Amino acid sequence: MKPRVLFALCSIWFMASCAKDDNRVNNPPNQNDEELITSLLVELSAGGASQTYAFRDPDGPGGNDPVQWDTLRLQAGVSAQVRLSFLDESKDTTEDITLEIMDEAEDHQVFFTPQGVSISITVTDTDSNGNLLGLESSWTASSAGTGTLTITLKHQPEIKAAAPGDIALGETDVEVIFPIRVD
Amino acid sequence: MPLERAVVRFGSDRAVYTDARGRFELLVCSKTALFSVEHAGCPTYALPLEIHRDTTLEILMSHRFDALDEVLVLERLAAPATEVVDLNLWNATADLDFGQRLERGSSIRLIRTGASPAKPVYQGFTGNRLLIINEGVRMSGQQWGFDHAPEIDPVFAQEIQFISGSRALWYGPEALGGALTVSRGAIRPEPGVELRALQTVSTNGFGAKSAFQLDVRPKQQHAQGVVRSLLSGFGFRAGASVWGSGDVHAAEYNLSNTGRRGLDMHWAIDWKDRQNRKKFELFYDRFQEQFGLLYAAQVGSLSDLERALEADKPLYIKDFTYHIAAPRQEVVHELFKASIQGKLTGETEWLATYSRQVNFRDEFDVQSVLEPSDLRYAITTHLPELGLENHSGALHWKAKIQGLYQANTYQGRFFLPNFERRGLGLMSGLEFSDARGSFYEVGLRWDVDRFSIYLNPDGNVLERKSSFSGPSVSFSRTNWAPGVRSRWTVGSVYRPPHVHERYSQGVHHGQFSYESGDSNLRGERSWELSYELESPQGAGASSWAVQAYARWVDGFIQIRPDQPILTIRGAYPAFVYDQTDALLFGLDGRYRRAFSREWSAEINCNLLIPRDILNSDWLFYMPPLQAKAELNWQKGLYRLSASGQWTATAFFAPEKQEDFAPPPPAYFIIGLDAEFRPSERWSFGLRLDNALNASYRDYLDRFRYYADAPGFNLALRVIYRGANSFSK
Numbered sequence: 001m002k003p004r005v006l007f008a009l010c011s012i013w014f015m016a017s018c019a020k021d022d023n024r025v026n027n028p029p030n031q032n033d034e035e036l037i038t039s040l041l042v043e044l045s046a047g048g049a050s051q052t053y054a055f056r057d058p059d060g061p062g063g064n065d066p067v068q069w070d071t072l073r074l075q076a077g078v079s080a081q082v083r084l085s086f087l088d089e090s091k092d093t094t095e096d097i098t099l100e101i102m103d104e105a106e107d108h109q110v111f112f113t114p115q116g117v118s119i120s121i122t123v124t125d126t127d128s129n130g131n132l133l134g135l136e137s138s139w140t141a142s143s144a145g146t147g148t149l150t151i152t153l154k155h156q157p158e159i160k161a162a163a164p165g166d167i168a169l170g171e172t173d174v175e176v177i178f179p180i181r182v183d
Numbered sequence: 184m185p186l187e188r189a190v191v192r193f194g195s196d197r198a199v200y201t202d203a204r205g206r207f208e209l210l211v212c213s214k215t216a217l218f219s220v221e222h223a224g225c226p227t228y229a230l231p232l233e234i235h236r237d238t239t240l241e242i243l244m245s246h247r248f249d250a251l252d253e254v255l256v257l258e259r260l261a262a263p264a265t266e267v268v269d270l271n272l273w274n275a276t277a278d279l280d281f282g283q284r285l286e287r288g289s290s291i292r293l294i295r296t297g298a299s300p301a302k303p304v305y306q307g308f309t310g311n312r313l314l315i316i317n318e319g320v321r322m323s324g325q326q327w328g329f330d331h332a333p334e335i336d337p338v339f340a341q342e343i344q345f346i347s348g349s350r351a352l353w354y355g356p357e358a359l360g361g362a363l364t365v366s367r368g369a370i371r372p373e374p375g376v377e378l379r380a381l382q383t384v385s386t387n388g389f390g391a392k393s394a395f396q397l398d399v400r401p402k403q404q405h406a407q408g409v410v411r412s413l414l415s416g417f418g419f420r421a422g423a424s425v426w427g428s429g430d431v432h433a434a435e436y437n438l439s440n441t442g443r444r445g446l447d448m449h450w451a452i453d454w455k456d457r458q459n460r461k462k463f464e465l466f467y468d469r470f471q472e473q474f475g476l477l478y479a480a481q482v483g484s485l486s487d488l489e490r491a492l493e494a495d496k497p498l499y500i501k502d503f504t505y506h507i508a509a510p511r512q513e514v515v516h517e518l519f520k521a522s523i524q525g526k527l528t529g530e531t532e533w534l535a536t537y538s539r540q541v542n543f544r545d546e547f548d549v550q551s552v553l554e555p556s557d558l559r560y561a562i563t564t565h566l567p568e569l570g571l572e573n574h575s576g577a578l579h580w581k582a583k584i585q586g587l588y589q590a591n592t593y594q595g596r597f598f599l600p601n602f603e604r605r606g607l608g609l610m611s612g613l614e615f616s617d618a619r620g621s622f623y624e625v626g627l628r629w630d631v632d633r634f635s636i637y638l639n640p641d642g643n644v645l646e647r648k649s650s651f652s653g654p655s656v657s658f659s660r661t662n663w664a665p666g667v668r669s670r671w672t673v674g675s676v677y678r679p680p681h682v683h684e685r686y687s688q689g690v691h692h693g694q695f696s697y698e699s700g701d702s703n704l705r706g707e708r709s710w711e712l713s714y715e716l717e718s719p720q721g722a723g724a725s726s727w728a729v730q731a732y733a734r735w736v737d738g739f740i741q742i743r744p745d746q747p748i749l750t751i752r753g754a755y756p757a758f759v760y761d762q763t764d765a766l767l768f769g770l771d772g773r774y775r776r777a778f779s780r781e782w783s784a785e786i787n788c789n790l791l792i793p794r795d796i797l798n799s800d801w802l803f804y805m806p807p808l809q810a811k812a813e814l815n816w817q818k819g820l821y822r823l824s825a826s827g828q829w830t831a832t833a834f835f836a837p838e839k840q841e842d843f844a845p846p847p848p849a850y851f852i853i854g855l856d857a858e859f860r861p862s863e864r865w866s867f868g869l870r871l872d873n874a875l876n877a878s879y880r881d882y883l884d885r886f887r888y889y890a891d892a893p894g895f896n897l898a899l900r901v902i903y904r905g906a907n908s909f910s911k
Binding site: 024025026027028029030031032034035036037038039040055057060061062065066086097100101103104107108152155158159168169170171172173174175176177 | 595
């Protein structure tokens with residue numbers, strides 16, 4: 001090989017070594033800047049009255065325990081319209097993540113799993129493919145009792161199943177087990 | 184008179200010793216290479232040699248016969264380094280990454296994270312407890328994570344050794360488990376050009392690797408002015424490799440998002456003066472790789488994990504693709520080294536080395552609806568060293584002062600804080616022989632490390648300072664009896680706790696854990712006792728080696744499950760770093776036998792009993808019992824080998840600590856390799872991995888909860904190695 005070619009090669013190799021990190025070691029970024037889902041709000045409307053229940057863990061995973069974890073309350077035989085909101089309340093200004101879920105509705109679905117209580121839940125909203133979304137639903141409890149209701153938001157990119165959906169697919173973004181009481 | 188125990192080498196093949204009658208036998212492939220005979224007390228005999236058929240050589244050495252002779256011979260022979268791989272089979276794995284290549288036919292085990300990153304484990308030690316020395320420089324990247332593989336392209340690596348005792352202490356304080364050294368070897372010493380090139384393709388993942396390396400050493404000029412004679416001492420090397428593959432396939436399904444692609448470039452320059460008194464070297468290597476992590480292993484909650492464990496195949500399987508999606512990692516590692524070596528007196532050499540390493544790692548998580556918040560680390564390490572080495576008679580003495588400056592910064596999601604580490608190490612080693620022929624190695628090291636940690640929990644920067652120091656010491660004695668070499672090693676090694684063990688905090692994506700460091704951890708202190716027995720190599724039809732070792736580690740740092748934390752994803756597994764006292768007892772054995780000129784076989788077996796003394800339990804993620812066997816056939820231009828690897832279930836998995844799933848059952852996999860070397864320059868090969876397409880899961884695979892290990896693979900290779908000497 002000609003020495004000139006070799007030199008050209010070496011200089012390419014050598015220049016590659018000039019990449020440097022410009023971040024200063026003693027000036028780290030704020031550890032709290034990450035976007036999180038910290039809160040799940042359940043807004044129940046029945047007979048003209050509405051009530052909002054919540055799960056709130058404003059400092060995210062780890063640290064302090066959740067600060068609010070309500071018991072959902074329903075009247076037996078009364079149909080309730082339910083709207084869910086997912087929020088990031090870890091920063092000074094609250095961010096509504098629900099809008100982003102609606103933007104990516106084709107990749108998400110909310111699942112409701114009651115245990116110990118008999119509630120019929122019908123999802124009333126769909127994504128652009130006609131699959132269920134679950135941000136809006138209608139709940140009717142048949143008899144009084146106590147139990148739990150698990151609300152699960154799943155991320156199912158390209159694998160979301162047709163109605164009623166498949167909770168086994170994808171990974172969980174939110175999973176809150178709410179205690180529930182039906183009067 | 185016959186010269187016993189001279190070291191005979193041909194090219195890079197295994198060296199042999201001459202026997203009591205001064206005879207040697209080397210099994211080599213047809214090629215041209217440097218043939219050399221070394222014997223203490225003689226000038227080294229060397230010449231390039233072309234071998235095409237069975238050849239008998241008679242070599243007359245000008246041997247200085249004196250009373251010290253025998254002692255000198257033994258000093259040369261001590262060679263406590265263990266060759267971890269069989270270089271005859273090294274070509275066969277040219278397409279694989281560093282860890283996977285090491286694993287073949289050796290006692291090295293791997294901690295894997297699915298199909299991509301593989302981290303070497305030796306005698307139960309890995310990460311910060313096992314030094315990896317790349318081209319003479321201690322690899323300083325992010326070796327803490329189970330999913331962080333060493334950033335080394337091994338395609339043209341020539342020398343892979345495991346060193347222990349004082350020789351490992353020479354490189355760093357953290358060598359509790361010894362050190363693995365890897366090197367591409369020196370630039371061609373004779374004038375001429377030498378080209379190596381390689382092309383491989385493989386069916387599992389439909390991957391390929393291309394690589395070349397070119398060595399050039401200009402013709403020696405005779406004294407024609409100062410400039411010319413200076414220039415004539417130079418040698419140059421440049422090389423590059425590029426590789427890539429798509430999704431890997433397990434026996435029964437596609438492992439979605441396990442593709443990878445990478446690029447490595449390196450160059451080196453060396454210079455020697457005519458009298459071989461001064462030597463100067465520059466080396467640069469840039470390794471870059473990106474790879475996907477199995478999508479099905481991305482679980483967000485315990486319910487997801489339960490569903491994944493119940494399913495007999497992953498819950499996310501898509502068609503094969505080359506596309507690499509999140510979760511994925513991108514890694515860049517740069518290594519630059521400059522070293523200069525000279526002689527103070529006839530017997531004393533000095534060596535100054537400076538190296539700089541820059542390591543970037545970008546971890547992209549599946550973010551769903553949230554803003555992408557990847558985790559980006561940049562860690563820069565400067566290692567200046569100054570050493571002295573003295574050979575006088577039977578005594579070999581060396582000393583070194585080693586500095587270290589390391590800075591780590593992160594961007595994006597918090598997991599590990601910014602930190603600076605400043606270290607100073609002093610090391611001294613002594614090797615000598617006594618009158619009865621025993622050979623001794625003594626190593627003593629003292630290290631001081633100061634850490635500055637920079638935290639920013641709420642917009643205000645906090646600085647935490649800490650400092651650790653401790654001595655490390657090692658002593659070994661080697662004896663030769665007829666037909667056997669034995670070696671005792673006792674030692675104690677200190678390792679300061681690393682920043683990740685003290686200050687990590689947060690969700691470790693891909694590992695499904697919330698990890699918390701403990702800032703009160705103290706250093707680890709290991710006490711080692713090891714005994715090795717080995718038959719002399721190259722003598723007779725069979726050879727064997729056995730090593731028994733016990734290591735007591737006071738303050739062994741491990742990650743232990745804690746009470747799950749409560750999050751918006753439900754209960755989440757939490758892990759904390761804590762310390763225990765550990766006792767690792769192990770037995771490694773190897774037996775080789777040549778049945779005839781064509782047939783030979785080898786068996787390798789290693790057993791490790793890893794005890795957590797304080798908790799009366801077993802240690803987490805330690806390699807289970809494994810046995811490997813290999814049958815080789817070689818005739819003329821052809822070589823065939825069949826190998827079987829049996830791995831037991833993990834009998835010594837922790838019983839009190841909770842694992843997500845019980846250890847997987849034992850498994851057995853078979854591999855085959857065929858090689859054809861039509862000329863000294865060309866070699867063609869075919870390898871089958873997991874030839875029976877077995878479905879299995881390995882205990883040391885962090886993704887064994889979600890998917891099987893890769894299935895059948897057929898890899899084809901073409902390797903070229905040609906040299907042209909300018910003198911012809």
